[in-house]
Amino acid sequence: MTQNPSPLLELQNISIVPKKAADRLLVNNVSFSIEAGKTTCVVGESGSGKSLTALSVMGLLSKQLQLISGKVLFNHAGQVQDLTTLDAESLRKIRGHKIGMIFQEPMTSLNPVLTVGYQIGESLTTHLGLKGERLKTKIASLLEMVGIPPSRANSYPDELSGGQRQRVMIAMSIACEPLLLIADEPTTALDVTVQAQILKLLDELKTRMNMGMLFITHDFGVVADIADNVVVMFRGEIVESGTKTQVLNNPQHPYTQALLACVPDAEGKKPLKPIDYAWLPENQTPAGVIA
């Protein structure tokens, strides 16, 4: 009998509370996994706990918050390690090396006074010790990989378009060939055409590098484009998960059905049908959902 190999990343029973309000579960018992070479999309409306879940993987929760339960099992270098048990120094070695990250706002994550080439090179020097010509060559090949002319290495972030800055962020995040890429709404600030290009690029890189991807979005259109597996979050909890086909074609939970009913059709029209929240406890209507 062949043994079922461990997934690349497995979150087990993650719960997060504010330190000052320990009974307020911002993330409640969240479990899911990511396979190498596959994308798991975490989808849900704003405030549902998606970003906190991602930050907990990297040990980057703010000091006001506390992880009160859970494991983050990361399968690398032939062993499975619980990242929640690592000290700050060990986590720093994994971040930006084995696990890459990209966020929504490239302008706030890029340093305006350093060239993009320098910024792409930083993690290559820190984690892999690359210097001189080898470093230059690697930076050029990374820029090429994300579709930016290598001559742009000497440009500053404000000399690039929004889409190019996000490409630079992608180059930085994949520089050390991470096993896992965490992307938190990386295309939300971009216009639709550029968003489609960036999604295509991430999908290609995932396949080429056999990376696992944790992709966070509030947009089911993006899920349809990029997901292999889908986790639907609502108010800090997973209400449904499965393969993309299962969740998009045959949603089981009323919340998923309601969100999917809001996705514009091919002509960009939203159906007029209001969301039915009758399934919610005490019949509360969640704020922020387009009904």
Ligand SMILES: Nc1ncnc2c1ncn2[C@@H]1O[C@H](COP(=O)(O)OP(=O)(O)O)[C@@H](O)[C@H]1O
């Ligand atoms: N530092 C914090 N202190 C208290 N509450 C927080 C803090 N950070 C986030 N939250 C709350 O946690 C919930 C989940 O946030 P988040 O994970 O950012 O949601 P999402 O990414 O799905 O929009 C939200 O209600 C948010 O207000």
Ligand SMILES: [Mg+2]
């Ligand atoms: Mg978020």
